[in-house]
Amino acid sequence: MTQAVAEHYQAFKQRGLKLDMSRGKPAPEQLDLSDALMGPLASYAADDGTDCRNYGLGVGLPEARALFGALLGVPPAQVVVDSSASLSLMHDVIVYALLNGVPGGTPWVTQQPVSFLCPVPGYDRHFSICEARGIKMISVPLGEDGPDMDLVERLVAADASIKGMWCVPKYSNPSGAVYADAVIARLAQMPTAAPDFRLMWDDAYRFHHLGDNKTEIADVLAACAAAGNPDRAIVFASTSKVSWAGSGIAALAASPANIAWWTKHAGVRSIGPDKINQLRHVRYLKDPATVAALMEGHRSLLAPKFDAVQQQFAELLGDVPGVSWTRPAGGYFIDLVTPPGAAKRTIALAKEAGITLTPAGAAYPYGVDPEDSHIRIAPSYPSLSEIALAAQGIALSLKLALAT
Numbered sequence: 001m002t003q004a005v006a007e008h009y010q011a012f013k014q015r016g017l018k019l020d021m022s023r024g025k026p027a028p029e030q031l032d033l034s035d036a037l038m039g040p041l042a043s044y045a046a047d048d049g050t051d052c053r054n055y056g057l058g059v060g061l062p063e064a065r066a067l068f069g070a071l072l073g074v075p076p077a078q079v080v081v082d083s084s085a086s087l088s089l090m091h092d093v094i095v096y097a098l099l100n101g102v103p104g105g106t107p108w109v110t111q112q113p114v115s116f117l118c119p120v121p122g123y124d125r126h127f128s129i130c131e132a133r134g135i136k137m138i139s140v141p142l143g144e145d146g147p148d149m150d151l152v153e154r155l156v157a158a159d160a161s162i163k164g165m166w167c168v169p170k171y172s173n174p175s176g177a178v179y180a181d182a183v184i185a186r187l188a189q190m191p192t193a194a195p196d197f198r199l200m201w202d203d204a205y206r207f208h209h210l211g212d213n214k215t216e217i218a219d220v221l222a223a224c225a226a227a228g229n230p231d232r233a234i235v236f237a238s239t240s241k242v243s244w245a246g247s248g249i250a251a252l253a254a255s256p257a258n259i260a261w262w263t264k265h266a267g268v269r270s271i272g273p274d275k276i277n278q279l280r281h282v283r284y285l286k287d288p289a290t291v292a293a294l295m296e297g298h299r300s301l302l303a304p305k306f307d308a309v310q311q312q313f314a315e316l317l318g319d320v321p322g323v324s325w326t327r328p329a330g331g332y333f334i335d336l337v338t339p340p341g342a343a344k345r346t347i348a349l350a351k352e353a354g355i356t357l358t359p360a361g362a363a364y365p366y367g368v369d370p371e372d373s374h375i376r377i378a379p380s381y382p383s384l385s386e387i388a389l390a391a392q393g394i395a396l397s398l399k400l401a402l403a404t
């Protein structure tokens with residue numbers, strides 16, 4: 001048996017594959033869907049007459065705020081549209097909170113230690129922000145319908161150093177978890193020892209369905225407002241995986257007090273965002289229906305790749321004890337769960353066979369998966385034929401890791 005697995009793996013290695021699946025990048029065909037963005041702009045004037053070639057409008061173009069407002073279900077006045085990366089907005093919210101404090105609060109840096117709850121497995125770049133800015137991370141388990149709320153409620157009620165929590169509420173990275181409405185209600189209502197507690201609500205995959213069932217989740221800002229905690233959540237989104245990753249537009253939605261706070265601090269950082277790109281995007285993306293149609297184009301390219309991974313894993317790993325993987329209804333990732341102690345070795349074997357995966361442990365704070373059992377699979381970038389092969393190589397690597 002071990003011999004057969006080793007031979008199978010060696011034969012696979014001979015193919016000399018060279019694939020980078022370490023990040024969830026859109027494939028070139030997905031980027032091609034939005035090439036119309038580069039068409040000439042009929043004019044440079046925004047609806048309010050602003051010349052978009054010039055400085056100004058730190059909160060974004062009125063029509064860009066209206067578009068994101070419609071997409072996020074929030075009044076435009078509660079939306080700020082900035083430049084391309086929502087991750088930069090998350091980073092800046094944390095830096096402003098550390099240095100200045102959130103509305104009504106004192107600077108977090110004066111209240112050391114500062115801790116964040118981190119549902120795991122989670123998004124490595126969230127954890128990098130915390131690590132780089134000196135925020136202690138506390139892991140909480142993430143299930144299919146959200147974080148372990150009994151634990152979350154207990155921790156935030158008891159510990160005033162817990163100032164925030166990362167949440168990717170829909171099609172989370174990497175497991176595809178979707179927060180249940182009851183979980184969102186509890187997050188909105190829960191008493192927190194820290195009066196200046198914030199939910200960092202990263203809605204990165206709000207429009208990114210893979211199946212026919214287009215999941216909708218509860219509106220966190222409305223839930224927080226109804227619970228008497230209107231300033232608790234800050235919502236982040238971008239068009240990185242709608243139009244172009246790195247050249248899209250990003251938005252932050254929050255209570256009026258949080259928007260005023262953001263605007264004050266962001267106004268020190270910049271004289272205004274790239275409004276030409278905002279104008280280009282608004283004229284191209286137009287409205288939620290146009291965005292939904294574009295996302296269908298993405299889905300038709302992405303879903304077959306996810307299906308190919310599912311098929312290979314079912315065929316090669318379906319009967320391997322202790323191995324499971326997620327079947328996300330949207331988003332960009334599959335979480336392959338191995339028996340304890342096998343993820344690092346599998347990733348190393350896959351690398352030898354020409355497949356670069358996200359480093360083991362990346363989905364955990366400080367890069368340490370205590371069980372060494374999670375492998376993030378990012379099927380988006382390789383071609384359909386490559387992805388089936390890559391999934392086969394990953395499965396063979398795992399089988400060999402378990403056999404030797």
Ligand SMILES: Cc1ncc(COP(=O)(O)O)c(C=O)c1O
Nearest residue numbers: 085086087123168173204238240
């Ligand atoms: C959960 C999550 N948030 C944010 C991002 C990055 O978003 P942006 O390109 O808007 O910075 C990603 C990219 O993979 C992601 O998975």
